[in-house]
Amino acid sequence: MSVLVYIDHTDGEIKKSSLEAASYGAKLASQLGVAAHGLVLGTVSTDLSALGKQGIQKVHQVKNDSLNQFDPGQQATMIAEAVGSLGATVVVLSNNVTGKALAPRLSARLKAGLVAGAVALPDTSNGFVVKKAVFSGKAFAQVEVTSPVKIISLTPNAFSVSNGDGSAEVAEINLTVPAAKIKVTGINKIKGQIPLSEAELVVSGGRGLKGPENWGMIEELADLLGAATACSRPVADSHWRPHHEHVGQTGGAVAPNLYFAVGISGAIQHLAGVNRSKVIVVINKDPEAPFFKAADYGIVGDAFEVMPKIIDSVKKLKGK
């Protein structure tokens, strides 16, 4: 019996969302009184024993460079084999881009119930019930998993990374590597930026900024805070900002600790992408902007006057 955490990595580094999944998996394992194991498919340049800090006791790795190219069919087959040989009863993944491709395949393969996008540890007092966000963050559902093996994909930034002083045992595991059916032919990453889905802080701009030439203050504040930048749909549709920055119903959904919205009115479609943010700040000159109803802090004022003062104040705070 064990909890098996799938450890996702990119460019040789374990993703932060996977450190969250590892921390979650380890807490769940101790709740169930079983061991916490990690599974790494492919090669990384970091020391995997450091996953002990998140509470993982043993990391199983298939050291094969070809696995760094992601084929969900291939990887789901391998994880399923590992679940069998390690006797895992719960598999934990991050509900990041990789997890969204992998978890449902694994669920169908193992006939194991999947809770996609969990936000809290399971309630195991009576059955196995996991809370997840539904209706684009407007509600939560308690999902009961009734199958013997259970799969949980954890919403990024919903569970904090534990940082203990443990060290995990690292061993190679022998799994059959099926032929990949998907060939990665190119990768285009936006350099030097924090991926929106992993960001703890997000500074976002809307139509109120009047044009792409005014994004300097959004970028400056983001840079000072170590935040990612985002935008509303009209901004992406007008090509003021790249599409991957668009958050909202049809763009990406984020759940950062801070969502700092400048010049965004807060249409319901936009709120659907950001309403799981822990703290929402709204700067808008229209006191009737619907976003104020969803905000924790706000300033009714002209962004062009307010933002430079905020930037100066953050500079002072950061000692810059």
Added chain:
Amino acid sequence: MKILVCISKTPDTTAKIAFTDNNKKFATDGVQWIINPYDEWYALVRAIELKEKDPATVLHLVNVGGAENDAIIRKALALGGDEAIRVNIESQDSFTIASQIAQVAKEGGYDLVFTGKETIDYNGSSIGGMVAELLDLPYVSLATKLELEGSNVKLTREIEGGEETVETSLPLVVSAQKGMAEQRIPNMKGIMGARTKPLKVVEPVAVEALTSIAGFELPPAKAGVKLVPADNPEELVRLLHEEAKVI
């Protein structure tokens, strides 16, 4: 070339979210239903574009649910597609739904199965991956572009902080998102034509659900916004640092 597009029915984006039956069921009173936007705008429209390019393409839609879904299915047919198949079963967990779609896909021998990246009600992003696994087909999720070159397929998919181009071959399962196509409005000819397109109702295969919903809850109400005067933005920074402790 045969394409199958999965169509889900969801509450309208602006629908009020409330629950009945001791918070066990979604309150459907007064709810406007729509085709799940990701299924409609991206998966269906891209499939229609492929058929426009190659008119020999057979394009079918599939929905899992009761007769109350027929209105939505006709709306989808008004945009395009030759016929629709509805698997007549009360919607259950994603594995049950995926199993029904996989059965339809298997029987129809489709080359390409398209879904939206997720539904806006349960946000599971699960159906495409499950269908792919049940059919033992490759799966490209969160795709923003798809081009066919014979049986070879070139796609672009989202990765953290960017995108990746991939190549694979048919048959294939794809989940589509923004970038794949642009929303279309059905024209009068489409709406009229949709009335007479075949809508086949098939009976479900027996599948045991793996999950069930024990209950719903609404998030705690926000305490209300704390407004900081526009002439003192420094106070906002102080509050974020000292009170909210987020910066």
